[in-house]
Amino acid sequence: MKLTIHGAARQVTGSMHLLEIGQYRILIDCGLDYEKDRSIQSNEDFPFDPAAIDLLVLTHAHIDHSGNIPTLVRLGYEGQILCTPPTADLTELLLLDSVSIFMNKAEKGRKHGKGKFNTSAQPLYLQKHVMDAMDRFVTIxxxxxFRVTGDIELTFVPVGHLLGAAAAVFNINDxxxxxxxxxxxxxxxxxxxxLDDPQPLPPVDFLVTEATYGGRLHTKDRSVEQTLVEIIDKCCVKEQGRLIIPAFSIGRTQSLVYSLNKIFSSGLLPPVKVFVDSPMATRATEVFRKHHxxxxxxxxxxxxxxxxxxxFDNLTYVETLQDSRQVSNYYEPCIIISSAGMLEGGRxxxxxxxxxxxFYCTxxxxxxxxKGTLGHRLLRGDSIVHIKDRDLAVYATIKQTDVLSAHGDHDDLMNNIRSQDKNKLLNIFLVHGEDTSMQAxxxxxxxxxxxxxxxxxxxxYVI
Structure with missing residues (x-):
């Protein structure tokens, strides 16, 4: 049996791991690698023949795990894609959104090149390729x-993080x-x-685990509701201002809306108007309802x-771009939840x-x-930032909290590993993290x- 880490090795994005059992080849995740020094088009350069892969297993829907699947299919992969039902639904939303992002970048590239052919701006894949990929999904x-072959059995174990997210556990006769x-x-x-708490994994011989928050701990002394109440009370109640929360449309927005619902329904704060300005968040919320x-x-x-x-009362899901622009004309105290979370696009x-x-905005x-995103520049304290072709002074208050981080921290990762039988566990492969995190x-x-x-x-690695 052989294991090759083809993505998220000593970096966060681009998860892609190849497991070979004899002549049978299983790819676990096929994510977009969007590290700063790589072009999107470089994701076409698979280190193997896509047609030679027998099976693709997807742990969850996020783009750094699913975003290169249509490219794999476009270049010859013909097998099944196994995942949980919510993962299939959320992946379709995210992949179609990726097509829109690719097309927008291509359009900007054409404008920048004054109509000339610009290969660096060409879409990685199109809607047709997404739908071709979705036809291959089989949910478990x-x-x-699930019996993959006579010698290979797959089980999905819930790990929290996102609706439908799972650890892929293989029992193999090698x-x-x-x-x-x-x-x-x-x-x-x-x-x-x-989301449910992560379930302990059954005892395994080998573990390939993420290390995103290795060496770092989340805030433990304050709950989500306590943190939000304190910030909303100061910004929207006392100062009568507006609170803008950049949030990823899938997962983070639903957790945030539910937390706000609990706060306002329990009377912890007076009513405040809340706008969710993300069509994708609206569609993702329907998936959460479907898999309630x-x-x-x-x-x-x-x-x-x-x-x-x-x-809940005073909550509005904003659909059209025209309605989105009208939110700017709402002068009462309000909360605006919108994507994208790193401020690199979207409404x-x-x-x-x-x-x-x-001055009255937080x-x-x-x-x-x-690093390199507009969100990072604001968090590091830049006094002037470039938005929509203009340099603007930053007078709004900038805050950050980790209480809604969907990743386990160092202690969570350690506890997950400690649940294993130390005498059985032969090796732990650390992926999906920066060098310092994995080393810690x-x-x-x-x-x-x-x-x-x-x-x-x-x-x-021969294992």
Missing amino acids: GFNKP NGIEKTIAFTGDIGRKNYPV SLVNAEAQAFYKSQGDEFE IQDHLFYNIQN ILFIGYCA LADSLAVEGYTATIPEKGLT
């Missing part, structure tokens, strides 16, 4: 063993020797709004006693353009912002007697 429920290997995808947190049996027990109990956790840029110089970041996690594991490897990209 959580904790239901030439008469029973072996087990698990790929965590991304691991969530306990007590996260809407998979939200956590608290959210289900709230639904039974209070009604839809994603609807959030319009809201920033009109409010970045507003911009609250609830997620990670990669590896150091902690070494202290506790675990064997951990930080793999190089493309290096094959």
